[in-house]
Amino acid sequence: MHLSDLQFILALQHVPNLGDATAKKLIRHAGSAEAVFKEKLNTLLKIDGVGKFKLQDLKDPSHLRAAEKEIEFIERNRIKCLYFQDEDYPEKLKHCLDGPILLFQRGNIDLKQKKIISIVGTRNATNHGLAFCERLIEELSPLDPVIVSGFAYGIDICAQKAAVKNELQTIGCLAHGLNQIYPKIHQKYVSGIEEHGGFLTDFWSADAFDRNNFLKRNRIIAGMSEATIVIESAEKGGSLVTGDIANSYNREVFAVPGRPSDTQSSGCNMLIKSQQAHVLTSAADLLYILNWHPEEKLNPVQKQLFVELDSEEKLLYGYLKENGKEQLDLIALNCSIPTFKAASLLLNMELKGVVRPLPGKLFEVI
Template sequence: MSEEQLIFTLALQHVPKIGPTTAKKLIAHCGSAEAVLKEKKSNLLKIDGIGAITIEGLFDTEHIEAAEDELRFIKENDIGYSYFTEHHYPERLKHCIDGPILLFQSGNINLNNKRIISIVGTRKITTSGIAFCEKLVEALAVFDPVIISGFAYGTDITAHKAALKHNLQTIGCLAHGLNQIYPKAHKKYVADVEKHGGFFTDFWSSDTFDRNNFLKRNRIIAGLSEATIVVESAEKGGSLVTADIANSYNREVFAVPGRTTDSQSVGCNNLIKYQKAHLLSNPLDIPYLLNWQLDASASSATKQAVQKQLFVELEEDEKIIYNYLKDNDKQLLDVIALQCQIPTYKLAGLLLNMELKGVVRPLPGKLFEVI
């Protein structure tokens, strides 16, 4: 992208009433951000879904002036950026209708051919939540995933630190421009994160700090990843918003269950109860359900050890059922009982356990399938 094209794209991004979805619609119709800003207003109003209120102020010169100021910041601070149609724009984020038209970055980010997961949760993480998060990252390290989070207190920074400990790439998605770090207490981690990953944001250096920015940034956390993991959450919280966004993107969501009396487990328990997330009881449920395979370079002993752990949560009869459904798509309860030679009364209980473990799901008409 040329510098001139970047200025026009920044200017379009600066228009208050035009969000990423509308911007993409305008660009698709006109061909580029420059063409949008040079198009006649009457022609823009002919586009389906575009009204006078939407493009109000679109042609104000202040947007170009603000874009030129932001471009100076980008150049002076060596800020990376990617346009939503470019090859180096994160692939999974390309498929999110509300993904930013411009994504800014710092550090040494490399998402090529990478397994990418997001780990989110409460800022008031408990001791057991910290322990599970650290165990989770340690167990997954052999698969070399990229760990995404929001660089906030609690679960976020626990996930980032665990990734750094195991030499994994980790990326913080920020709710502000790259000219600052929030919370300030986390500045001490910035250099290590940028060395082993970096930061993403779609906010400008001139954007005011606002609580709503955190909810907006959550779509990037969910959009970058193939799966979002909620470690702990109260009944309400930003991590539940991230889980809902991930579901809307048809991405996998996992939640760590907790005791019904624990306030920081209510959100996770509800995600599981309302079938918005897989129950995550063992860290290796993740590669099992995402069908991750170890790289060819991994030793045979490592592969066997991991494979053994992947099936540790399934009883022998459950393995038989799982393998049958995996090879035969969705099947009726009676057919599964006949083919697996398991009595129907016993099979019903086994399928319920497997559903709770997040490996099968029921369908209308007494059908079941592997997730």
């Protein structure tokens, strides 16, 4: 992107009360951000949904001066800028009306031909919630998904640490500019995340840190992903907002159920009860709803005649061969293997081409 183009894009982003949806309308009408500033106000006011209030500060030259200053920060810190019409801008976020016209990126992010999921949850996670999060990401690792979260306390940072541990790409969506890290205690995770992905934000280095930024940030988490997973949430919280935004974008939402007495599961239970989220108990649920097939990640080579299975996989294979189609819970019960572990073993067996999943959490031998 040429610096002069970037300056006008930044300037447009800097105009108060304009918003990303209106900015996109103006750009599509005029042809470019620069052309928007050169267009007559009377002409722009004829665009549907664009009023005087939104354009009252458009011609203020301070926007271009502010943009020039921000470019100095961008160049000095080698930050990559993603314009909403660029090829490397997150594809699914392009289809969100209020998606940012410009994103700032740091790290080694590559989203081409990737399955992308967001994982969010309470900052006050229980040991059960943290363990489930780690286990889920380990179960999903054969599909090489990108794990997106908010780099916050609790479930967010647990998901991103688990992604790094499993050599998966992970993206932290920040509620502030790339001139700082919040919370500061997470500074120790920055290098690992940048090595295995990176950070995205639409906030400038000059933007004041505000708690309302978190709600605005959540649209990026929900918008760039195929599905949003909520692991533990109280009755109110940012995780529920992210799930609501994901639903508004017609994306799939999953929630991990908990006991009625569990305060940190009340939000998840509400999402499930109100049919705003699918029940998530293992990776198999996610694969079934999203119609993800592990074999898509394999090279199209001839099926192996002899597949090596470990002792537990042989146990599951023998059970399915003898009993035919069977549900995941019954397979786990009759083989005396925990359900979460049976789901992971069956996923590996899918990758090896010896079993296949069927609707209703059923599995059968191929």
